[in-house]
Structures are given as C-alpha cells and as structure tokens.
Amino acid sequence: MTPEDRFPGPELPESGPRARMAVDPGSYGHEGGLHGGPQQSWPGLDAQSGGPGPQVARGWFEEAAVQAAQDVHLVAQDPPTLDLGAPVATPSPAEPAGAVAAVPDPDPDQPVGPLYVVGDVHGYLDELRDALREQGLVDAEGHWSAGRSRIWFLGDFTDRGPDGIGVIDLVMQLAAEAAAAGGYCRALMGNHELLLLGAHRWADEPVQSTAGTASFLAAWRLNGGQQQDMDRLEPHHISWLARLPAVAVEDGHLLLHSDTTAYLEYGGSIDEVNDTVHQVLASDDAAEWWDCFRRFTKRFAFRGDTGPASVGELLDAYGGHRVVHGHSPIPYLTGDAHSEDGHASRVVTGPHVYADDLAVAMDGGVTMEGKLLVARLPLG
Template sequence: MPDTSPLFVASDIHGHYDALVEALRDRDLVDEDARWTGGAARLWILGDLFDRGEEGVAVVRLLRSLAEESAAEGGSVDTLIGNHEVLVLGSRRFGDVAFTDVDGQDRQFLHWWVLNGGFEDELGDLTEDEVEWLETRQVMHVADKSLLIHADTESYLGYGRSVETVNAAVRAVMSSDEPEEWWQLFRELTRRHEFLGEGGPARVRGMLRTFGGEELVHGHSTIPDTTELEPSQVTQARRYCEGLVLNVDGGVYQGGKCLVVRLD
C-alpha cells in the first residue's frame, strides 16, 4: 500500500542551522526546542548540509536526532548525498593529498573544499560515527510519485539504471580509498541546469522512465540563479520543465529562505 503520511522536502541547508529550524517550525515539524512534532510525516533533505554557513555539523546532529524522534512516532527523517557532502568527506579522508583527475589535472580535496566555502574546524568536529552515517546515505530515492535527487543533472545515469544500483555504486565509491573516484563523483554531482531549455523535458522523462516517479524534485541550482527573482523574492518552490520538475532550493546562503516543501 502507498504511504499516505505527509511528505516534505528541503535542500541545500549549507550550514544554516537556524534557518532550517525556523522553516521546520513553520511547517509544525519541530517545536521551539527543535524536537520532532511531525508525527508520521516524512522529511527528506536533498543534500548539501555543509559549507557557506558554519553550522553544518550542527545540521547533521539535528537531522540524526530528528530521525530517531520521528521513527518513534511512525515518521522518518533522512538526507541524500549532495556534492558538498562528497567534498567535505573527501577532504576529511584525503586532506591535501595531491592526485590527478581523468583530465590530467592536479587536484587536492582540501583546497577545493575551502574554495567552495568549507570551514576547516568542521573536519575535526565530525565524529567517526557521523562520517559513517553520511557516507552511507542514499544519492537518490523515490518517495510516492517523486524522484528525489540533489542535482539537476542526468549524471546519475552513469552509475546505474535503477535507484538501488546507483545507490550501491555511490556507496562503493564512498567506501573506497581512491581519491580519483571520489573526485569524479564530486564532478558528476556538481553538474547542473541540464533540465532547462528545449531538451530538458526529454532528459527528465528519460530519468523518470529509468528510475521511477512522475516528477523529479531537486535542489543544487538555486531558484534565484535560474530565474530573474532576487533571493528575498523567493517564497515557494519552482515548477518548470513542462511541470515535470520541482526545484526546492530557495538559495539560503544567498540570503533567501530555507524552503520546506510539502509534496503531496
């Protein structure tokens, strides 16, 4: 039987703990003490918990607490892996070790993480248990009629032709000690804007045929960056691509809102 409990999504928290808590509170999912009040509701964060804001570790700990509290009430809270998770975890695992990517370019995870808004204190603040939890999250998930992914790209198809296969392939990368494979995963999850323009609907329909769902829901590319709206003007998710795609990234690190969107 299909799950009829309320389904909420948010994305790209980027270390903005207070903004996330406020948005969850507005949806009656947490109380004044940031404890779960959503009952049997389901909440998915579509990746990018870290960087550009300084409380990424606090966001991780909040989500893990809410996962336990919600499960006790028949609900659930979980997060997908975004490109910034790959970057922070790669930086923690490989640091400033130099390696060469598939294009022959010299790379260092730590260098690129700092360039992308990382805070070095967070590498030491993450516990081994939290690292293991992050490394074992899914990279895509189908909930009801919605295909949930982080980035607006077809690159997931390069890792498999089913949700289970893609998640297993990404988990294998994130359990490996090969920085080149981690870097390629980071690159693939950094691609964006592939559902815009004339070819967008065909690409999305191909994703939905392959992985399931009737709509595709993503973050990664902020709504201000893909429209003429200023961050302060974004008050709701953006549906586009002939109605097939929903972008839920309000651009919190740009001064926009953290959007917690009910899908059903």
Template sequence: MKKIFVLAIFLLAAASGCETPQKAPPQEPAVEKKTETKEEPKPEAPTTTRDFYKSTESRVVAFADVHGDLQALRSILRATKLVDENDSWIGRDAILVQTGDLLDRGPDERAVVDLMLKLAKEAEAAGGGIIQLNGNHEIMNVMGDLRYIPSKGFEDFQDIPGEVPNVPEVARGRVAAWLPAGPYAKALATHGVIAGVNNALFVHGGVSMQVVRYGIDRLNSETLAWMRGVAPAPPQLLLAQDGPIWSRRYSEPEPSKSACDELGNVLDTLGLKIMVVGHTVQKNGATQACGGRVWRIDTGMSAHYGGKPHALDFSTDPPSVIVAE
C-alpha cells in the same frame, strides 16, 4: 595518495573562486581491456521493491540546501510542523526528504548535521523517517575538498581524533571527520544521492538517462561504500559535470526542450511523475518547469545567499509550497 590529495586541495583552496566538480582521487592506471564485451546496463524496471524507492501513505515534506545555517534550518522545520521549539520531532510518521548540501558556506555546519542526525533517530522512533541525501558539498568534504569551509567550520571539528598527516593542524579534525570512514562521513552514508518516494524522484542536481542506465541502486550503493571506507573511490558518474550532484540541466530559468524531453524519459522509465532538485538557487522561490515535471527547491535559504526557506508538502497534488518567515 588520499593524504596528498587532501593537502593539494587545501593548499589550492584560496585560488578557486567558483564551485566546480572535482575529480576522484587517482586510481590504478587504466589498462586496455581487449576482451571487454559488456553491454550497456538496461534501465531499471519500475517496482516498489527497489532500494532507492519508498511507497508511503504518510505525509511527505522536502527541502533543499541548508549550507550551515542553523536558524534557517530550524525555521523551515518549524514552519512544516515537523519540529517543535525545543528541536524535537513532532511530525509523527511523516517522511522528510532533504536533498543535500547541509555543509559549507555557513557557520553552523556541525550543529546543522548534528540536529538532522538527532531528528532522524526521533523520526524513526515515531514511525516516520528522514531521507538524508548527499549533495555535492557532502561529497566534496569526503573527498577532502575544503574550498568552501568557513573558518568556524574548522574550529567546530577540532575535537575529532584521527591521523591525517600532511594536513595543516587547523584542518585535521575537519578532515578526520569527513574523509571516508570518518565518523561524519559514515553518519551520512545512509540514503545515497537519489531517492524515490511515491510519485517523486529526489536528487541534489538532476538525474539523466545515463544515470538510469547505470542503475540508481548501483550508484547509491557504490557511493555509500566509498563514504564508509570500504571502496577506494566514488563512481565516476557521481562526479561528472552532468552527474546527479552537479547537474543544473533542469534548473535553468527556462530548461531546453532536450532537457525537458530527457526529464520525461527518466521519469517515464522509472514510473514516476515529478523530479525534485536542489543545488541551483531559485531567486524567486521554489519553481516548476518542464510542464510541472520538475520542482526546483533550492531557494538560497542560508544567510550566505539571503533567500527564504521553502519546502514542498506532498499532501496535495501538485505539491504545496511552505515558506518560513
């Protein structure tokens, strides 16, 4: 079924012109559960022992969507003084949060991912770390959705071995690299899709109260289990239009009152102060909304969008914006 799903997406790639969420691969037919009595999961209580949460006295920096642009990635890493001219980590014990979408659109996807993976090891060795979240484009690739891959994105993965019949030869290395249990899917199966650091909640699209009730650790762990090939499918909530990798509710130019109210409920329930999101390009650079409780940091840094790389530095309160020239 997985192979058929991948082939179908590949054949339909040219027919789709807009970025939309895809449903998970079909699972076993739904069976009515007459004895279903489960209660709705209760919100998680704020505590520093949760897996998705990290408390640190180190410097914290965050930036969003890279979309296969190695030059843009290097420029923001250097502007934040985390990496030197040789692409080596110099941030010491700093924590970098990248909110997903390293992939698709740009020509340097593999180089971008490889650099981030290398820096993660160097940062850890220096006492710091990189929290690499997965956005909708990482999840789409693991699902076999190839709609936004540039031609070079197929060429750069041709050396990845793997049996993926029913997939055109040009795409086999790419698909083998990113399908569940593939080497790149497993390499990014680390921090899930949502992370909390100090007073901030980081996510690609947005976190709703439905996600909080479902359980952030549960959503992360189920997503990572699927990426590692030990679960048959991702959680359905991950793929929902208003799920954590697809939501744009907090990223509209002027979020609605109901969106801001829900944002406040999410943060207050989790004991956090602000949410930091990517996914939706902010044409005028990093912006705040909802009384400063959400930062939108997808500034379209890749050449595909033509924006400038921006990052948030949490050494100040509120965070300061760093712009790479």
C-alpha cells in the same frame, strides 16, 4: 556567498571560504579529474569491505540516527515559483517529541503522514529550525512534533554556513525521534557531502586534474568549507554520511540532489545507483571519488528546450512522475540572480516548478540571502 561550485586549479588558486563574490552562472559545471591517493580506512566502517555492502536496508537511516542520538537564462515557458502558503497542520504525538522513550509504538494499520522535502541547508542551522517550526514539524525546542509525517532532506548540509555539523546532528536527532513517533526523517547525499568526506579522507594530497594540480581539501575550501565543521566531524558523522542514498522515489516523486542526468552513469535503477555510489566511497580509488563528486556537481540539465527530455530520461529509468531536486539555487534557474554580487533581484517565496511541470527546484538560495525551503508534496 554565491552558490557556485568550483574546482581548484591554476586559474582558481587555493583559498579559504570566500565572501560574496562575482559569479558567471554559465561557468557552473567545470570538469576535473583526480588520480592516486593514500589508502586509508574510516572508523565506523567495516574494515574488510570498507562500507555497508551492496544493499543498504531502508531502515538503516533511522537505526543509525537512533544510535547517534543515544551516543543563466530565464526560460520563458517555466511557471513562476510557488508560494509556500500557510503550513498544513499535521498530527502530533501524544507525548512531547523530545521524550522519545515515551512515544508509543506506531500502529502499522494507520495511514502514513504527509510528505515534506527540504532544500539545501549549507550550515544555516537557525534558519533550518525556523523553517521546520513554521511547517509544524518541530516544536520550539527543535524536537520532532509531526507524528507520522515524513521528511526527505535533499542534501548539502554543510559548507558556506556557520554550523554544518549542527545541521547534521539535528537531522540525525530528528530521524530517531520521527522513527519513534511512526514517521521518518531521511536524507540524500549531495555533492557537498561527497566533498566533505573527500576532504576528510584525502586531505591535501596533491592530485592531477584537468585544471592542474588540485586536492580535495583545496576544492572543499574553495567551495565554502568551514574549518569548524572539519574540526567537529566525528566517526559517527562520517559513517552516517557515507551511507546516505543518492536517489529515492517517494509518492511518485523522484528525489535527487543535483539537477543532472549523471545519475544514469551509475546505474539503470535506484538500487544500482545507490550501490555504486556506496562502493565508490568504500574504495581506495581517489580518482573514482573525484569523478563522483565532479559528476554530481553538474547542473542545469532540466532547464531550456531540452530540459523536459532530460527529466524524462531519469523518470523512465528510475520511476516517478516528477523530479524534485536541490543543488541549483532558484534565482539562477530563473535568471533572477545578479552575476555582479550573487544577490537575487526577486525574493524566492517557494519551490520553482519548471521543465513542462516535470521538475521542482528546492534550493531557495539561503547562501545568497534567499530562503531555506521546506515544502509539502505534492505541489499544485
């Protein structure tokens, strides 16, 4: 299936998950709007505030995971994609990663381990396990084996692929195991997390968008939503997803899901952006939910002559010296995707560095027979 994100409306009738289909890369980023919606609370979130509150502690991600474990155009100046090369060896804990209770308490005086990022997974659980194993981050059974290494997932765990809930469960498991070993495994909120949460909460409640009558459920189905994921979505998944940050900085890298400047519309600092997104998800305003999803579905802001300036706006506001993002598949960024069938004319071998060396794209196009990318930062 091609990776285009669409909004439902008269010109795009509601449908289920689509087979590989013709896509016009220039049609990405349609606008939409939503009004009204039922008041509803989620299990696992505070009944009064509806969410975790303005500030979310940095360690919440690991704590929640431990609890759960226990329970287009080619831009000529762009450099070529980088081959990932051979994996870099990382230290392993003394005990098997699966035996979380047997891992000794980490020594805070030891230096942190290497930093890795993971691009869009979209339900491809087997491919994720293989990619993590190739980098020495998990063992043959899929348990953490990377000691004090650090991983950030860039969002979009579900939709289009066969096992989105399995992906979420694996990430939560690895977060618990990594924390016990002195490393960490964390994740950002992507637009498909927003869409899944919206489809669960607002379902097929009719809403009026600029494209006509729509619903979160219709948009979710139109964008590859898998019924088996919705059927298996549990309260602890919902609570965990709703508290993911939208933006982070690590080792001078500004980590985002989407290649858009829309983050600036939610705050002038990382804390402000994350707090605002969490407040939206804690609200009963479906219009705000839809607007948040719509904004983070925009793409391609870092491409072309104005791309470096757009990246610079984000770096000036949030810090870091380079943006690392997912969302837009590399074949579309480089102009190597065929609009006729969504396939790429060139195999993706690694991350794509572009925008005057200020941006790194990590969506290898696994949904279009590409590659699920896991890369160590910094890239050369």
